[in-house]
Amino acid sequence: xxxxxxxxxxxxxxxxxxxxQDFRNKYHLMAPIGWINDPNGFVFYEGEYHLFYQHYxxxxxxxxxxxxxxxxxxxxxxxxxxxxxxxxEDYDKDGCFSGSAIEVDGKLYLYYTGHVVNDGxxxxxxxxxxxxxxxxxxKHPQNxxxxxxxxxxxxxxxxxxxxxxxxxxxxxxxxxxxKTADNRGQILMFNSANLIDWDFFSILxxxxxxxxxxxxxxDLFELDGKDVLIMSPIGIQPRGHEFKNVSSTVAFxxxxxxxxxxxxxxxxxxxxxxxxxxxxxxxxxxKGERMMSAWMQMWGRNMPSNELKHGWAGSMTLPRxxxxxxxxxxxxxxxxxxxxxxxxxxxxxxxxKDQQLIKEQVMLDQSYLKLDLDVSATxxxxxxxxxxxxxxxxxxxxxxxxxxxxSREGLGYEIKGDEPVHLLARSxxxxxxxxxxxxxxxxxxxxxxxxxxxxxxxTNTFYETEKGSDVVLDVLGSARIHELTRxxxxxxxx
Numbered sequence: 428x429x430x431x432x433x434x435x436x437x438x439x440x441x442x443x444x445x446x447x448q449d450f451r452n453k454y455h456l457m458a459p460i461g462w463i464n465d466p467n468g469f470v471f472y473e474g475e476y477h478l479f480y481q482h483y484x485x486x487x488x489x490x491x492x493x494x495x496x497x498x499x500x501x502x503x504x505x506x507x508x509x510x511x512x513x514x515x516e517d518y519d520k521d522g523c524f525s526g527s528a529i530e531v532d533g534k535l536y537l538y539y540t541g542h543v544v545n546d547g548x549x550x551x552x553x554x555x556x557x558x559x560x561x562x563x564x565x566k567h568p569q570n571x572x573x574x575x576x577x578x579x580x581x582x583x584x585x586x587x588x589x590x591x592x593x594x595x596x597x598x599x600x601x602x603x604x605x606k607t608a609d610n611r612g613q614i615l616m617f618n619s620a621n622l623i624d625w626d627f628f629s630i631l632x633x634x635x636x637x638x639x640x641x642x643x644x645x646d647l648f649e650l651d652g653k654d655v656l657i658m659s660p661i662g663i664q665p666r667g668h669e670f671k672n673v674s675s676t677v678a679f680x681x682x683x684x685x686x687x688x689x690x691x692x693x694x695x696x697x698x699x700x701x702x703x704x705x706x707x708x709x710x711x712x713x714k715g716e717r718m719m720s721a722w723m724q725m726w727g728r729n730m731p732s733n734e735l736k737h738g739w740a741g742s743m744t745l746p747r748x749x750x751x752x753x754x755x756x757x758x759x760x761x762x763x764x765x766x767x768x769x770x771x772x773x774x775x776x777x778x779x780k781d782q783q784l785i786k787e788q789v790m791l792d793q794s795y796l797k798l799d800l801d802v803s804a805t806x807x808x809x810x811x812x813x814x815x816x817x818x819x820x821x822x823x824x825x826x827x828x829x830x831x832x833x834s835r836e837g838l839g840y841e842i843k844g845d846e847p848v849h850l851l852a853r854s855x856x857x858x859x860x861x862x863x864x865x866x867x868x869x870x871x872x873x874x875x876x877x878x879x880x881x882x883x884x885x886t887n888t889f890y891e892t893e894k895g896s897d898v899v900l901d902v903l904g905s906a907r908i909h910e911l912t913r914x915x916x917x918x919x920x921x
Contacts, residue, residue, distance in 0.1 A: 428515040428566060435484050435493055435510045447737035450890050452871040453793050454767065454916055455723065456505045456743040458482050458495050463741035465589075465644060465706035466720045467494055468511075468528030468537050471713055472561050475500055478720060479511055479537070480743065481525055487733040487740040492522035494539065496562075501763030502718065502746040511556075511564050512539060518552055518571050519543065525644055526553075527591040527708065529599075529622075535561045536622060538601065540588040541571055549585040553603060555623065569623055573601070577627045582606065582615060589644045591708070592622075595685070602631060602645045604658065611635065612642030612660050616688050629688025632656065632679070639663035639675075644706040647683075647690075650717050651751040654683040656690055657698060657719075659706050668830070668854045669697040673727045673845045676707055678756040694754035700855035701833065701886035702842075703874070704744060717749045718761065723874055723886060727845030731890040732873075734840075744886055745869060745876055757882040760867065768795045768914040777908040784900040786913070790814075791896050793916035796868040798900075799909040802826050803862030806904040812868065812875060813838075815895030820875055820887065824857070824864060826904075831857040831879065839891040855883060863909065871916075 443459040451457060461484040468479035475498045482495035494512035497505040512523040519541030526539035535558045543550045552571035556564040575584050582605035589604045601617040612634035619625045634642060639660030646657045656679040663670045663677065670677075676698040681691045698707060699721070707721035723744045724730070730740045747758040772789070790796065790813045802808065805826050811819035818838040824831045834852035835842070844850055857864070860880050867878040877885045898913075 428513055431513040431515045432510055435513055439484050439510070442738075446739050447735075449737065450732050450873040451739065452742050452874060454503055454764075455745060455871050455874065456480070456497055456720075457741070458484070458739065459507055460484055460738055462487055462489055462739075463495065463743070464489070464722050464724065465525045466708045466722060466743055467525050467539070469708045469710040469718070469720055470528040470530060470535070471710055472528070472530050472535055476502055476710070476712075476718075477528065477535075477561060478505075478743070479528065482510065484510070487730070487736075487738055492524055492542070494523055494537070501766070502761045503763050503767055508562055511562075512537065516541070516566060516570065517543070519554060524551065525589045525706065529592050529594065531622065534559060535564075536592070537564055538590040538592045540590065542588075551584060551587045553590045553601070567623065572623055573603070573617055573625050577617065577625065578605070578615065581627070581630070582613060583608075586641055591646045593647070600628070600647075601625060602647050604641070604643045604645050606641045607633060610640040612639045612658070614642055614645045614656070614658065631688060632690045632692070634660070637664045644708065646707070646709050648709055648711075648717060650749060653680050653751045653754070654690065655680055655751070655756065657707055657709070657756075668700070668856055671846070671850060671853060672702065672725055674705055674725065676704060676721070680751065680754045680756065696755060698756060699884050699886050700853055701877075701884070702835070702850065702853050703888045704886040709749065718746050719749050719758070720744055720746045721886075723888060725844060728842055731840040731842070742874065747884065752882070755882070758878065758884045759881055760869065760878060764869070767916050767918075769917045770912055770914040773910070773912045775908060775910045777911070778905065779900070779902045779908065780905040782902060784902075786898040788896050789898050789913045790870055791915060792870070792872045794870045795912075795914040795916070796866075796870075796898065797910060797912040798866045798868075799911075800864045801862055801907040801909060802859055802864050804905040805902060808864075808903070808906060809901040810866070811897075811899040811901075813870065813889075813891070813895040814897040814899055815891070815893045817891070817893035817895070819895060819899070820889060822866070822877065826859070829856055829858050831855050831885075833877065833885050833887055835887055835889045838889050842888070842890075853885065853887075855879070855885065857883060
């Protein structure tokens with residue numbers, strides 16, 4: 428593996444300065460060059476968060492997958508490390524696909540899917556690489572450690588990927604994505620006493636015919652007294668405002684039966700209500716907090732940074748702290764993000780009635796906006812973000828229907844996907860809490876993440892043809908602003 432790793436790392440060093448920066452984010456994790464997709468190996472190791480990711484350094488399109496690598500103390504400022512894995516063996520020659528990390532006795536174990544295509548036949552097997560220092564990894568001589576022998580008669584080897592490994596009591600468990608013979612999503616579970624020798628344990632959960640043809644990137648964890656299974660289904664059918672993207676994400680909330688290895692679902696919902704959120708993975712922080720990061724993109728969509736030959740494509744989301752409330756996964760920005768925000772204006776106790784509030788030059792490339800509104804006497808509000816003469820990102824909330832919509836229609840370069848109807852906007856059911864709507868908005872060059880009522884989130888990318896920075900609030904009826912705070916991002920030490 429060393430030769431292909433050296434080639435990839437040398438290519439990165441020699442070519443990363445050629446990447447065009449126009450649309451690149453600054454406080455989100457991105458690859459130095461080339462393509463990035465699923466977060467992998469999210470782990471807290473030796474006092475820092477490590478996040479690996481699916482990566483193709485040689486072009487801004489998907490290619491034979493490597494594992495890029497970065498680390499951070501606060502999940503905001505990232506230090507790039509050498510590429511950790513590259514396809515090099517007969518069991519992973521066409522890609523080191525997604526997986527996870529676990530630290531045991533000071534060693535860092537990376538579990539990943541070896542992807543091979545021979546004469547059109549796909550084989551996907553589970554593999555492990557081990558590191559003494561968290562930077563340099565060696566593939567284990569027993570690879571593949573989970574393969575056809577473990578799933579005969581249970582699942583196809585062609586769609587068997589994305590291992591997530593964790594420990595419970597004295598046993599290690601691995602959940603892996605696959606599908607049934609009649610194309611329904613399915614998650615399998617394996618167990619091991621030593622991290623290398625694995626046995627089939629159970630079919631953790633199967634989907635019905637409406638829940639997608641393949642479940643990708645599973646993650647199983649305990650949170651606030653519940654068990655949570657998150658995954659990314661391909662082709663899940665829309666349900667109300669949910670699951671409109673061609674590929675989506677879902678959280679199943681319930682209880683594990685560790686005797687049978689079965690998951691009992693009590694509730695489920697889409698994780699993020701935006702256009703650009705896929706393949707989330709979580710890790711446990713130093714204080715037991717559960718953090719989640721995802722790919723801030725979507726399969727089946729064109730990517731303007733690639734089409735414009737900027738030398739890169741894709742980004743990670745802002746990591747989020749998770750909790751469970753009323754059988755729902757709730758999401759909040761990481762605490763560390765606020766150390767980087769320099770407030771530039773704060774106003775409150777302001778009433779707006781059937782009028783506009785215009786703030787010029789407030790949504791710069793790296794900016795923050797918090798809006799706490801009493802909408803109990805409001806019919807509708809519309810918030811135009813990053814507004815220019817060419818367009819804006821529009822956030823609309825209808826009070827009677829309790830529907831919040833975010834639309835990038837007409838904003839910048841057109842982004843089209845594989846959905847049957849051209850998808851320009853997404854909406855969510857959002858109840859005002861005590862008559863109030865609270866929006867926290869994080870803009871980073873070509874992305875906006877909106878956190879709603881300290882509970883929900885909507886993630887969207889956009890690529891402007893004309894730079895916009897104004898914010899316009901239109902109110903139909905009467906609304907009272909309890910708080911409007913805006914800020915810009917700064918270096919943490921300044």
